Amino acid sequence: MTTPASQGTNLDPWFGAYAARTAGLSASEVRALFAVASRPEVVSLAGGMPYVSALPTELLQSAVDRAVREQGPVALQYGSGQGSPALREQILDVMSLEGIRASVDDVVVTTGSQHALELMAKLFLDPGDVVIAEGPSYVTAVTVFKSFQAEVVHVPMDDEGLQPQALQETIDRLKASGRRIKFIYTIPSFHNPMGVTLPWQRRVEILEIARRAEILVVEDNPYGLLYFDQAPPQAMRSVEEDGVVYLGTFSKTFAPGLRVGWAVAPHAIREKLVLANEAAVLSPSSFSQTVISEYLATADWRGQIDTFRGVYRERRDAMLDALGRHLPSLDWTVPSGGFYVWLRLPEHLDSKAMLPRAVKELVAYTPGTAFYADGGGRSAIRLSFCYPTPDFIREGIRRLANVINGELELLGEFAQTGSLPAQTEQTRQNLLPPSIG
Template sequence: MRLDTDPYLERYAARVRGMSASAIRALFAVASRPEIVSFAGGNPAIEALDFGAVEEVVSRVIRDSGRTALQYGIGQGRPELREHLVAVMAQEGLTAHADELVVTVGGQQALELVASCFVDPGDVVIAEGPTYVGGIGALTSCQADVRHVPLDEHGMQVDLLEELLAQLQREGRRAKYVYVIPNHQNPGGVSLSIERRQRLAELADSHDLMILEDNPYGLLDFAGKTFPSIRELVPERTIYVGTVSKTFAPGVRTGWIAAPAPVRDKLVLLREAADLCPSSLTQMVVEEWFASQPWREQIDAFRDLYRVKADAMLGALETEMPEGVSWTRPSGAFYVWMTVPAGIDTDDLAAKAIANRVAFVPGRGFYADGTGGDQLRLCYSQPSPDRIREGVSRLGELLHDELELVHAVYGADGAPPLRRRPTDPPAPRGQEPR
């Protein structure tokens, strides 16, 4: 038997056959080496946590409620936790009732459950371009036809969304929903403007659209600002996804969905079929964290840390990047999205960057259609400010060298723009935990 073939390939379901590991996961093994400055994985800076407080919370749950914490629970999630999550939503001005919520194993399971609930093979789902790689994975696992709407510094270009909706209407098709990350988007680092949120809500009404609002980063604005939720604008058309991964810790694997009652009921059935119920232990740890700890101050600490790191990265980019390179300027969370000059393919650049002891994620992984070859994501949540500056310097040196090669081959005008790679498999990829 050949070692490069899979003897079980013909037995797999069609939705599984094209699955492959993401660029992010493939980078983890090498990017974790100490000599490499990694801007790859989007891991929160949990070193900002009070680990003594975390230990106390976990010990208290086991000591006082161990028999409940180590037992099965209910598919919708513990009512006590759902009440706390309603309070977390209220920090951003969102109104919700605990009965509307379904607790999930992180935000990623929430995206998967929603896709499983709504998407049949070939159904159109609209997403920002670029968008979260795990969102693409959830959609392509259901064999969705993902259509992208470009971002700019104000988020999804909703005027282009309107054009796409008109095009679909002419084709006799309708999108099942629009997937949007409105606050400090991953990977773009930008937020949807208030005007565009309002227009998106109007389009949802006029085109009978559902909105999937994914909000992991809304409480991480550097200035402490919050923005109107799409759920608040069109509650009966919006399914809201939240997670404690970025505001407490990803290791507790706790997220939630807030959905209209009929959708909530279907989601509970789907999650019971998938894993019966969320972990009672981790739910109760999160409950106790919110009940006994100054969690708002903890979020402030995360926000302050990311602001310092963002300033370090943006300052270094201004100093080190060659002409023709552009990037977003985040006002919260921990992502910068970069576009490089024509003639540079960031898939190839990523391998050279590892040799230069710096790591990033190439752009194609954030699109379902093979585009993004001239883009990349930088995440500054993990390195110290000094290491951030060091890593950006290494990347800048590499880009200077690459541009010299491009100009040597194509002249001062540079190479033609990269095209999408039609051979890239439209299949779910491994993703970062949410």
Template sequence: MSVPPLPTTGPGVTHGSGGEVARPARRDTRLDPYVDRYAARTHGMTASAIRALFSVANRPEVVSLAGGMPNIADLPLDVVGSTLADLVAQQGMRAMQYGSGQGEPMIREAICEVMRLEGVQAHPDDVTVTVGSQQALDLVTRIFCDPGDVVLCEAPSYVGALGVFRAFQCDVAHVAMDEQGLDPQALREAVTALRAAGRTVKFLYTIPNFHNPAGVTQSLERRTEILRVAEEADLLVVEDNPYGLLGFEGEPTPAIRSLDQDRVVYLGSFSKTFAPGFRVGWVLAPHAVREKLVLAQESATLCPPVFSQFAIAAYLANHDWRGQIKVFREMYRERRDALLAGLADHMPAGMSWTVPTGGFFVWATLPPGLDSHAMLPRAVTARVAYVPGTAFYADGFGSRYMRLSYCFPTPERLVEGTRRLGEVLQHEADMLATFGPALEGGSDRSLRPYEAPGANQA
């Protein structure tokens, strides 16, 4: 298996005097009077497909299977409220001041306790607190990547990560997945091919647990194989793990970081296991990398929000947070089961989907000839929303796929959403059977040179 080559010809792609690929020419609108003043890196900034859906998907009449918004209805808000009141009354002078660029010691100690649940042994000195794990990824990319460097990502991959890599003018090379996640042999071949072509590969970005968007999880054996390839290739691994404690079956799988402390940079977050509004994430990195992360953090924000750090540290110290995570797991399991039941009852023939064992997402494969991107306006008209698969690829593929989120709607709404979606898909399939594809042979965007993540055939 191999990764498709990165583009070297085509509109907007030019070559330098030495034959190297230069950055695409700018194509901004002249209606913007500042177009000639922007930095080259802004060329890669585009709106997230998920954010673009929010204004429509959040309307009450629409069943949104789109955004991965955690459901905090089962969070004990009375406990959180009293904790915050006590924090202001007793430690307000500290909690509302500037703080350390690395993060406050008490939250870094608590983070180490949280990571121990997945086998990670860490020292608080090697943890850098960030404004959510999204900023963690931004800082890691900032300190490692130059324009034109290559980042390896699963196919598909998290849309927010693709936006970060694009903003820093990196090229993304997708690597195939199967039912156990990233394919180690495909990874080996991708690194070999890219380096043979003279490309600089900076790191592998992977989501091993309950993948966003694919919903699959790397087995322990698969994680070991990926690390073996990384060692052979002298490749840094960036492990993004926001969902690792939200599994529905048994104990958490040991994190990749627990298997290798020197080659893995670990990203974590409290957004899924507590609440996203506090915006507290972290990076666990080798000591030398941590020094660079702190400098990057200080240049970006001076320090991460101190009040949020105190608030979460107080919550962890005074509440049964492990028990609360179990409550979240059961709640999300019920929602997953509702979505899967609705898909089984309402999807047309030829539809398939992954069956996640945790996390927030199902990755669905449409019947041949259907295009999730083109179909989205008709789905919204039918009062159901999803995210087209094209949002999760950097190379234009994915139109035959869609991400369905079960984390926020009630089970009843999820079943209703699948009913509405099934009607839209059946109508599209009937139109295709009657009139044929819009383009002879179908759209090239629906084809992709990747293996599909494991799927349950409807």
């Protein structure tokens, strides 16, 4: 059989047939780590998997039973491309906890908030367009934007999140060069990967900058209800309806396996989101929506969120305590909610190059490079505290400290002798899957 790439040397015979936009698809460093991190002897501080074991089995089982017994013909049938009206009504109650006031018609249910993000990219991004995002930013968002042949331009962050002045300077520079900025993508509460939270005044400043520049803001908020001591500032969507598309999900406050998220958007965008949703999946899963709707209607879901907060607070405290004990000379963020700590390494250490040594020491993390479109983040690590037990977190940080201190010793030896031990480079080349090697 003759294929479009049969004359070439690429191992994929269909290489020449793919759309140009597939060049933006690449393996996620986080996903590639799962093969390594899933080994039982490895302490994984890499993936942001919710601790679903904290959800009582009977709560889920009861919701599933009622969904099948009482609403089976609806739950197992096709549904609306906008989502179940009953669930959309309940989503309004969830969002009201963060100050959002909307109508049922404003909400579009999606197959996880990741799907909503892809729909936004499909609606807005042409090749060569620009998405402004925090630097660092959510790894899969960057992948999605690049897959639509957009350029991701990062704006620096500090321990209070996105810097408004840097955002203004970036917009001015891009507009002066004739670039088309389609939207600003931000995770303002308990940021992934940095764990920091944007203060209210900065939220207002960023919204004003976007308003003056006539740029849409996409507010991604998976973690906003998972605070430890006090709630974060209200959502940006709470004060700006026309210029903000808000993304939410039940993956962090209920269960990711059900794959239900949502978007709240201005009217015109909402209508296009519904059409794009129908074109992509026809309708989000009626069964998953019915299960979640039953859970919200009958269970103490607010109390369950409190339970998750306690679980994650304990794990956060274990990680911060272990970092202070084993790596006191380094710097890291102190999250007040969410899943992540951002660890800053000495500038001459490379977190991606160091990863094979970490795997050998039976600890996994996500290198900072995963969260940048431009190769940044080499001297940073994202540490996830959501899934391992506190004891495993402490042991993982101890092992990580051994790795970091060992790398510093190697660099000291290199400074003195001008060469590294031969086995070091071999280890770095052989211990990881190809997509992160």
